[in-house]
């Protein structure tokens with residue numbers, strides 16, 4: 001990992017006056033967020049088509065945008081894409097077609113991309129991340145022979161092994177069974193806390209988001225509706241405004257919020 005990427009580890013992500021258009025259509029509309037802190041998972045929540053993926057892609061520099069995006073002292077919006085990609089890892093909602101590589105090789109390739117580590121170190125770190133995600137048994141399987149959920153887990157391993165300062169995960173749980181949904185959120189939380197990453201994650205399962213994330217950003221129609229600690233910001237009114245549902249928010253025995261939806265409104 002480059003020294004400059006390490007130096008951002010104590011910092012936060014700031015997004016100011018961000019706008020994204022597709023053609024003439026304004027999809028993100030002058031969005032300014034409070035600083036997103038490192039070492040905590042921030043969930044981005046909102047209805048279908050509200051601009052969550054576009055926001056992640058704009059932060060990753062993969063969709064043209066106007067506005068200012070900074071990670072610590074790095075003005076991401078002014079950086080060359082190669083440097084930006086070195087600081088951040090982005091896991092897309094739809095994974096690109098894969099190549100005929102074994103899982104372990106593919107994770108090692110991700111580790112060595114843009115970062116001159118030895119093959120031995122890349123091997124050790126790749127095995128470690130596969131173990132941490134509970135998928136070491138896949139190490140010698142071929143990428144193009146994996147199931148959708150297995151591909152998603154390997155994609156996450158490739159994102160984490162790169163040791164980014166900024167982790168951008170777009171629906172990383174969508175193809176996963178219940179066991180791996182929890183295992184992935186735990187692994188992401190562990191990496192986020194251990195490496196003091198800024199971690200943004202788009203998820204549709206509100207209960208998983210509220211139980212495993214620390215902070216939340218609610219968006220609708222490309223605008224910020226609310227941002228803050230999950231327990232502070234999540235209210236029946238917000239859920240009605242955002243999703244058009246009548247919901248109860250209850251505290252479960254583990255002191256986590258649990259949302260029960262009674263009906264659509």
Ligand SMILES: Nc1ncnc2c1ncn2[C@@H]1O[C@H](COP(=O)(O)OP(=O)(O)OP(=O)(O)O)[C@@H](O)[C@H]1O
Pocket residue numbers: 022027046047048049050051052053054055
């Ligand atoms: N490449 C594109 N060209 C044109 N319009 C797009 C493009 N990508 C997304 N959009 C539109 O931008 C809006 C926001 O899309 P986006 O994928 O960011 O929403 P989202 O909140 O992530 O949705 P979902 O929860 O359904 O994945 C939608 O209306 C979508 O149709």
